[in-house]
Amino acid sequence: MAQLTQRRPENVAGNVYVDRTCIDCDTCRWMAPEVFQRVDHQSVVYHQPQTEAQHLRAMQALLSCPTASIGTVEKPEDIKTVQASFPIPITETVYHCGYHAETSFGAASYLIVRPEGNVLVDSPRFSVPLVNQLEALGGVRYLYLTHRDDVADHQKFHDRFGCDRLLHEDDITARTQGVEHRLAGTKPIDFADDLRIIPVPGHTKGHTVLLYQNTVLFSGDHVAWSDKLKHLYAFRGACWYSWDELIISMKNLADYDFEWVLPGHGRRHHASREEMRQSMQRCIEWMQKPDAPSGW
Numbered sequence: 001m002a003q004l005t006q007r008r009p010e011n012v013a014g015n016v017y018v019d020r021t022c023i024d025c026d027t028c029r030w031m032a033p034e035v036f037q038r039v040d041h042q043s044v045v046y047h048q049p050q051t052e053a054q055h056l057r058a059m060q061a062l063l064s065c066p067t068a069s070i071g072t073v074e075k076p077e078d079i080k081t082v083q084a085s086f087p088i089p090i091t092e093t094v095y096h097c098g099y100h101a102e103t104s105f106g107a108a109s110y111l112i113v114r115p116e117g118n119v120l121v122d123s124p125r126f127s128v129p130l131v132n133q134l135e136a137l138g139g140v141r142y143l144y145l146t147h148r149d150d151v152a153d154h155q156k157f158h159d160r161f162g163c164d165r166l167l168h169e170d171d172i173t174a175r176t177q178g179v180e181h182r183l184a185g186t187k188p189i190d191f192a193d194d195l196r197i198i199p200v201p202g203h204t205k206g207h208t209v210l211l212y213q214n215t216v217l218f219s220g221d222h223v224a225w226s227d228k229l230k231h232l233y234a235f236r237g238a239c240w241y242s243w244d245e246l247i248i249s250m251k252n253l254a255d256y257d258f259e260w261v262l263p264g265h266g267r268r269h270h271a272s273r274e275e276m277r278q279s280m281q282r283c284i285e286w287m288q289k290p291d292a293p294s295g296w
């Protein structure tokens with residue numbers, strides 16, 4: 001729970017505020033950009049929500065904040081309505097789960113609803129209101145984990161839904177020894193007709209990304225959109241395995257066509273296939289310049 005006594009003085013006056021426990025994960029700023037912004041490496045409220053839509057997005061950010069750093073002076077009366085708005089639709093069959101976990105440093109997770117079995121992409125926080133909403137959408141058949149950092153409450157989701165977990169063997173740690181599918185090698189894996197898993201070593205050795213219906217790329221921490229650079233980019237300052245390998249992986253990924261990039265960290269992006277191709281090329285050029293400006 002956010003504490004009013006810990007309220008950051010940089011917040012604008014009003015009902016919604018951010019306290020000093022913010023870990024600067026960026027979630028609230030992309031979920032409700034008209035309300036939250038960054039000041040001195042933490043978020044603040046710079047504009048109180050004015051419309052119903054702004055209020056809903058601010059309250060969705062409040063529930064998604066991994067550290068419960070967002071609070072309201074007045075108890076929100078409509079919190080059950082806000083809970084019922086999760087997961088949040090992105091396309092007809094793809095949803096943003098919200099409820100980010102601190103153990104994943106606030107990474108986003110997603111749900112794919114499909115007749116052959118729903119796929120949870122990376123693990124959100126195990127929160128009962130979200131779990132009930134996932135149940136109502138058909139539960140979880142598979143829990144696909146892009147890499148070792150964003151596994152959060154994977155065991156609880158497995159225990160609740162009996163889902164099979166997928167993770168590359170090079171990213172398995174003591175916490176994930178029990179995963180049901182250990183992915184291996186560096187070649188793409190056609191897990192189902194609509195699901196292709198592509199190994200992209202770089203951020204971590206066993207990082208993979210998931211291409212759904214040749215349209216939606218769940219990119220984990222491999223690639224994301226930079227509002228600053230205005231093209232896709234990778235996390236040079238948070239590359240745990242090999243930047244050179246990451247560049248090779250990015251070049252291989254550029255052979256694919258997609259319209260959406262849905263990352264764990266960083267901003268999502270939606271564009272035509274041609275625009276996405278161009279943005280991937282700009283990303284690769286940027287990655288090869290050692291003195292290029294940061295994308296963050």
Ligand code: SF4
Nearest residue numbers: 022023025026028065
């Ligand atoms: S979601 Fe929470 S932790 Fe993340 S930037 Fe916003 S206030 Fe900070």
